Amino acid sequence: MRRPKKYEAGEATQYISRRAALRKLQLSLNDFRRLCILKGVYPREPKHRRRAQKGSSEIKILYHTKDIRFLLHEPIVWTLRDYKIFAKKSGRDRAIKDFRNLKRRLALFPEIKLDHIVKERYPTFIDALKDLDDCLTLLFLFSTFPSLHLIPREQSNLCRRLTIEFLHYVIASKSLRKVFISIKGYYFQAEIKGQKVTWIVPHYYPFKPQSRQEVDFKVMSIFVEFYTIMLGFTNYRLYHGLNLAYPPQFPSSMLQDNEETLKDETSFVSERIAALNFELLRTDKVQEDEEEPDIDMELLEQDGDSKRIIKMKQEAQEIARLRNLFKGLKFFINREVPREPLVIIIRSFGGKVSWDSSVFSGSTYDESDETITHQIVDRPSLSTQYISRDYIQPQWVFDCVNQRQLLPTNKYFLGEELPPHLSPFVDAKRDTYVPPEEKALHDPSLIETHAQSDDESDEEEAAQNEDDTVDQELLDAQLQRAYQQETAEYKKYGGPDGVNEDEEDTDDDFDGEQESDEEEEELDEKTKRLQEEKKKMSVQSGKVHKVNKRQLHKAEVDEHRLQARMVKPRHRNLFRKLIREKQSKEKEEWLLRKKRRNIDNDTKEAKKLVKREAKKAAAAAAAAASQLGVK
Incomplete structure (x- = not known):
């Protein structure tokens, strides 16, 4: 049996470099990049780069060999080769000034058809909806661009029309769920066929030209070329699901590009917004104000999980109220x-x-x-x-x-x-920093401003001091009343009135002294008991427990070292990655807390400054009024 040579099997045969792929497909670099974007083929990172590159140590762009073999049978490859032939022949006709033949060739210009690629990449309609986020974000961005060298006006107009059609579907189906204003633009999230679709509508700013080093518009336009076909398929399916006519019919004055609208950018944008304020034509005779039938949840009560059914009912009722929020x-x-x-x-x-x-x-x-x-x-x-x-x-x-x-x-x-x-x-139950305003949304008892919380804390302290004084007065009154009762009993049973203690017998004096000692002991016991009750009822100031931060930090470091020692050698990289993620989250939370603390301090200082200025103004007005009164 022949011994296999080195790099003839294993990882070396699973990967192919970009240069070798270009030789195999016989395409230029631009055509190869375009083909990979359209087919969804991307570079791969091997586990062992040196083995995959057959011993070479330099860094190369690698692809799976199966992906390149898959591209050999693509019909677009022949269309790209026809482009190359068309460029050579048209250049020859232009050089010899054979304009008649050049006109004939331009009429037979080869066009790329991407319908079959959309069907290949998205076998089902739900797969297309799952990948709709990037599609919508990029098309909304290109719909705001003017005519550039690599972005023709026809492409931006097509993006504008497709995005308006999609927004009309969202309006007609009332599928919008979440919105948010960000520095990047306006975030929207809609629920379509059970799938959450999120996209960004950029802020309207006049276009600023970018250098080619910052943005590669050529690569982006290739993505747009594929996404326009995909969104066209999606819009057609969505409109027919709602019994809406497709393509939608707009007023004759809307979305008509002429010289005036192309010159004036504000009118170009205003027509796009005006198109959203018109109702669409339906293919059936259902009234527009008619609501969708409610889901019959009683049919689902046959399941044993009643909590799940109750939760589904609550969500359905909440969404039904949300759909008619501004009705x-x-x-x-x-x-x-x-x-x-x-x-x-x-x-x-x-x-x-x-x-x-x-x-x-x-x-x-x-x-x-x-x-x-x-x-x-x-x-x-x-x-x-x-x-x-x-x-x-x-x-x-x-x-x-x-x-x-x-x-x-x-x-x-x-x-x-x-x-x-x-x-x-964001997730409401996340472990990271949660601002107090967000906590107040989930817990209504926390809805208060900082000024109100400060005032309430002052009022609570004053009320607590008043309660302490009231308790002290009650205890003093009880002690005084008990002392008066004991003295009255002593006067009653201590000896006869009008009898001088010096003239009494020694026996009587001895008995009287014993009785007085017993009464004093009873009185002392009662006072001690009342004092103990008073101590139990009194409010004592708490003692501050000083935490030694060095000891805590040392304990955490020791615990971390013990954890690191127990990790197996093959899991050390994963352990380090988890520790780095934990440290980054803690640092982010600390920075957010520090930022919020600085903001709160600034607002307090601003309020104090306003109060001082108001007091100064009031004092100045009072002084001016007193001077006028003296005069």
Whole structure:
């Protein structure tokens, strides 16, 4: 039997370098990168790099050999080769100025079809929904881009249309569940067919050109090319599930790109938002206001797990209330407020929204409408206000959705300092630092400000001191009453009135002294008993137990060393990784606590400074008034 040579089996044959893959597929580096992105083939990290690279010590980009063999049978490879042939022939025609033949070749330009790749990567519809997060985030980003060298206007327009179609489905199905404002943009989470889909809508800023070293738009545009096909399939399936006509029919003036809209970026964005404020055409005759039938949970009571059924009922009822959170409310958005996220949120929960028609298109009613219930303003004051509506800041809408109820509007009035905007995407039962505002949401008894807690602590101390004084007075009164009773008994039974003690017999004196000694002992016992009861009832100040931090730290270090000694050698790397993660979490928690402590100290100092200035102003006003009175 022939002895196998070195690197002919095992890990050396499982991996292939990128250069060898290019030779095997006969493609350029750009075409190979495009093909790998479309097919979902990525570089791999071997366990033993030296074995995988057949003894070479340099760092190479490695792929699985099976993945490259899988790409050999891809039809797109032939289309990419046709691109190369087309480029050579069209360049030749351009060089010899054969424009007639060049025009014929341009009409036969080879196009890549990605439908079969979408079906390969996502065999079921649920698989496509699970991978929809990155797709939506990237398409929403590209929908805001202007026409660039590597991003044609047709691609950004397609992204804009597909994202608007998806948002219309979210509004029509009322599947939005969570929202959050971040420095990156607006986070949205919808529940579609039982799957949670999360995406980011970026803030609207004028586009700033980026250098090629910072952002590779060419690679991103390849992802967009695949994701547009995928989202088109998904939208088609979602619309037909709701009996909506696809593609959706918008008004003739909406989403029509002409020279004016392409030049003016604000009108380009305003048309996109205006399209979200229109209802879609349905293929059936179901009324728009008709609610979905409730889930019949009584059919599930045959299961033995009744707690699970009760929990499902509660969740279904809570979601049913959330879907109609803003039903019957009419909102008006001022011109300084970002409209797109608010239109998505308000319409997804059954509300109606409009804005100033003289500034933006797509408004449905004017500001003077008396049926408006809430007006969203992001400025400290307004010149004209209506009594029949609430003037609130935009954060109220987001907080109502996250807490799944209509919150009081007094904390969100114009010019008010807003409460903290908490993220709904974190786990409430996590082991890391939890801010006090988030704790107050889960425990209503903790809802209080720092000033109120300080005032209440002062009041509690004063009330405790009063209780101590009252207890002291009662004990003193009891002692005084007992002493008076003992003295009265002594006078009653000690001797006859009017008899001089010096004239009594010695026997009488001896008996009297014994009786007086016994009475004094009884009195002393009663006083001792009362004093002991008084000590038990009294409140004693607690003693501060000083903790030796060095000893605690030393004990922790010793315990950690004992744990490290007990770990087996093959598990040491895993143990070190766990310890590093634990230390990083502790450091993050410590930094957050320190940051919150500094913020609280700054707010206390600011309040104290305001009080001092107010006292100084009051003293100055009193002094000025006294001077005027003297004059």
